[in-house]
Every structure is written in structure tokens, then in C-alpha cells.
Amino acid sequence: TTSLGVTLSIAFVVVAALWWSYFDRASGFLEETLRTRTGIERGRFARDAYTGAHLPLVIGIAMFAVALEEVVVHPDEHIEAIAAVLLAGGITLVIVSFLLAGYSATRQIPVERLTGAAVIIAITAIAWGSISSRTLLALHAVVLVTTLIVEYRRWSHDWQRRAA
Numbered sequence: 001t002t003s004l005g006v007t008l009s010i011a012f013v014v015v016a017a018l019w020w021s022y023f024d025r026a027s028g029f030l031e032e033t034l035r036t037r038t039g040i041e042r043g044r045f046a047r048d049a050y051t052g053a054h055l056p057l058v059i060g061i062a063m064f065a066v067a068l069e070e071v072v073v074h075p076d077e078h079i080e081a082i083a084a085v086l087l088a089g090g091i092t093l094v095i096v097s098f099l100l101a102g103y104s105a106t107r108q109i110p111v112e113r114l115t116g117a118a119v120i121i122a123i124t125a126i127a128w129g130s131i132s133s134r135t136l137l138a139l140h141a142v143v144l145v146t147t148l149i150v151e152y153r154r155w156s157h158d159w160q161r162r163a164a
Contacts (some may be wrong), residue, residue: 001066003075003076004072004075004135005074006134007071007072007134007137008072010045010134010137010141011068011071011072011137013141013145014091014137014140014141014144017141017144017148018061018091018144019099020131020148021094021098021113021144022057022098024152028052029102029105029106030049030098030101030102030105032105033045033049033104034046034049034154038143041118042148045105046102048100048101048104049101049104049105050101052096052104052162053097053100053104054097054101054130055097056093056094056096056097056100057094057097057098058071058090059093059094060091060093060094060095060097061089061090061094062090063086063087063090063093064086064087064091064094066083066086066090067083067090068137069086070083070086070133071083071087071133071134071136071137073080074079074133075132075133075134076132076133076134077114077132077133078128078129078130078131079128079132079136081128083122083131084128084133084135084136085135087133087139088120088121088124089122091117091120091140091144092103093119093145093150095112095113095116095117095144095158096117097115099113099114100140105146110155112130112147112148112154113151114149115147115148116143116144116146116147116148118156120140120143120144121141123136124130124136127139129155138152153154
């Protein structure tokens with residue numbers, strides 16, 4: 001149906017944005033940092049960035065997948081509380097895991113991701129009982145993509161300098 005097609009298109013945008021948030025910049029940044037460190041410092045960084053920070057990533061992806069099934073099955077209905085928590089929590093954990101990994105590499109907190117995660121949680125808390133699950137997913141998509149665009153614009157100069 002059209003409703004399902006629209007819902008799946010929005011879901012694709014969120015999945016693509018989550019992919020973009022990691023593979024466009026974060027993974028290269030982490031690899032570069034790992035190459036520049038040696039000895040115990042390199043081991044600690046690898047532990048923190050690739051284990052500690054990736055655990056929330058895996059959990060977040062699983063939470064998002066469970067919630068997304070509910071959204072796809074009932075796109076026009078109000079989302080249940082647990083599904084809304086899983087949806088927002090999953091996206092937030094993915095964003096925060098990249099924030100943690102990035103911090104371990106740069107000792108800087110990308111406030112864009114922190115702000116994006118907070119907005120996603122706030123939208124969910126305010127709107128989950130009054131809008132359809134597809135609309136909530138669409139709002140999350142807008143926040144996530146906006147967060148990444150703002151982050152890209154702000155940090156692209158620094159990333160280009162480091163890559164050179």
C-alpha cells in the first residue's frame with residue numbers, strides 16, 4: 001500500500017542516516033587515531049573506541065530494529081509506549097556510541113549529536129501518544145538528518161585537515 005511504501009521510505013532514510021553517521025566520517029577518524037597511537041595507549045584507545053563505544057551501537061541497532069517492525073506493521077496507529085522508547089532509545093544509542101568513539105579519538109564532544117539525541121528523546125516524550133508511529137519516525141528522520149548536516153558543516157574543515 002501507499003502507507004507502507006511511505007513508511008518504508010522514511011525507515012530507509014533513518015537507516016541511511018545512521019550509516020552515514022558512522023561510515024562517512026567516524027570510521028575513518030577512528031582508524032586514523034588508531035594508526036597514530038602506539039603501545040599501551042593504542043590498546044586503550046582500541047578498547048575504548050571499538051569495544052566500549054560499539055556496544056551501545058549494537059544494542060541501539062537491535063532496539064531500533066524491534067521498534068521499526070512495530071512502526072512498519074502499524075504505521076497509521078499511535079505507537080505503543082515500549083515501541084516509542086525502543087525507537088528513540090535505539091537511535092539515541094547509535095548516536096551516542098559514535099559520540100563516545102569520537103570523544104575517545106579527539107577529546108571533543110560533538111554537541112550536534114548530543115543535541116540531536118536530546119531532541120529525539122524530547123519529541124518522543126512529548127508526541128508519542130498523539131501522533132502516528134510513521135509520523136514519529138519521520139520526525140526522528142528529520143532530526144537525525146539535520147543533526148548530521150550541521151555536524152558535517154561544522155566539522156568538515158577539521159576532518160579535511162586531518163585527512164591531508
